Amino acid sequence: YTRPQTEILPEHLRFIDTALDYCDKTDHYPDDARFRWTCEVTWPVREYLNRRSPQQKQRLLKRINEGRIEIAGMFLNMSELATESALAASLQPIKQLKQEGFPVQTVMQNDVNGIAWCLVDYFSDIGIKYLTMGINKTRSVLPFDRPTPFWWESPSGKRLLAFRADHYHVANYWKLHEANFDMFEPGFLDYLANLKKIDYPFNQIAIQFSGYNTDNSPPSTRACDLVKEWNERYVWPRLRIATAQEYMAYVEENHADELPVYRAAWPDWWTDGFCSA
Numbered sequence: 001y002t003r004p005q006t007e008i009l010p011e012h013l014r015f016i017d018t019a020l021d022y023c024d025k026t027d028h029y030p031d032d033a034r035f036r037w038t039c040e041v042t043w044p045v046r047e048y049l050n051r052r053s054p055q056q057k058q059r060l061l062k063r064i065n066e067g068r069i070e071i072a073g074m075f076l077n078m079s080e081l082a083t084e085s086a087l088a089a090s091l092q093p094i095k096q097l098k099q100e101g102f103p104v105q106t107v108m109q110n111d112v113n114g115i116a117w118c119l120v121d122y123f124s125d126i127g128i129k130y131l132t133m134g135i136n137k138t139r140s141v142l143p144f145d146r147p148t149p150f151w152w153e154s155p156s157g158k159r160l161l162a163f164r165a166d167h168y169h170v171a172n173y174w175k176l177h178e179a180n181f182d183m184f185e186p187g188f189l190d191y192l193a194n195l196k197k198i199d200y201p202f203n204q205i206a207i208q209f210s211g212y213n214t215d216n217s218p219p220s221t222r223a224c225d226l227v228k229e230w231n232e233r234y235v236w237p238r239l240r241i242a243t244a245q246e247y248m249a250y251v252e253e254n255h256a257d258e259l260p261v262y263r264a265a266w267p268d269w270w271t272d273g274f275c276s277a
Contacts (some may be wrong), residue, residue, distance in 0.1 A: 002216050012044035018061050019219045023068045032212050032240040033228035035221055039071045061101060070243035072108040073128055078105050079268050080116035087116055094126060106245040110134035110168040113269030120154035127198035129250035130161050134168025134208045148199040149251045153263040160251055171209035179222040192264040206247035
């Protein structure tokens with residue numbers, strides 16, 4: 001939405017190239033501080049595989065297998081106003097990715113606050129395990145009063161492990177992307193204190209951010225430098241640069257039986273202009 005697709009796509013292809021270079025650049029960092037990147041949607045990844053050299057595609061596959069890069073499975077951040085057939089068609093790139101050896105276990109929806117209920121069935125049928133929702137509550141209804149993992153169940157009884165996260169730029173508000181320690185520290189510690197106040201139940205939490213405080217953001221290694229410095233200063237709480245599925249896998253492994261089950265639609269409140277666009 002920030003510029004026409006013909007301008008945005010070349011940028012996102014370069015972002016993946018840059019992410020691979022940043023993996024190389026931080027290989028010598030402590031593991032928690034190494035650069036990691038989540039490809040938020042499949043559209044640019046599909047185009048990347050169709051346009052880049054076999055050598056570059058192998059670099060990408062290597063980093064995915066290492067857990068340094070992850071591909072999330074939504075074609076775009078999609079409103080639930082799209083038809084069920086259109087949503088099913090939008091998942092076709094996952095088939096190509098898997099055929100070429102690229103695993104997809106997670107889907108992300110950011111800024112668009114909601115997702116079509118039919119996708120629970122679709123995801124379950126193609127091996128997608130996790131959904132993480134980076135919300136924007138500017139004009140929407142906040143469905144929970146704290147970051148909430150839960151089992152999201154379809155009318156057919158199929159389930160997906162879902163996470164209603166905080167805003168998708170939370171850590172950018174604390175200037176993580178600038179490696180500004182003096183601003184990050186109080187913001188982060190206040191956030192942890194609030195988690196305790198609202199009875200967040202687990203010992204880990206996922207906090208989203210971008211390389212810069214903007215949508216369609218390129219990657220950056222500044223956060224890696226701040227995480228490295230933080231973990232050298234403090235034993236606890238420990239920070240880690242992570243892909244989207246790491247937190248979800250932690251919740252599934254340690255707390256799956258404790259989670260509530262919601263059999264309910266998750267409608268959007270952020271669809272102005274969706275059909276006209």
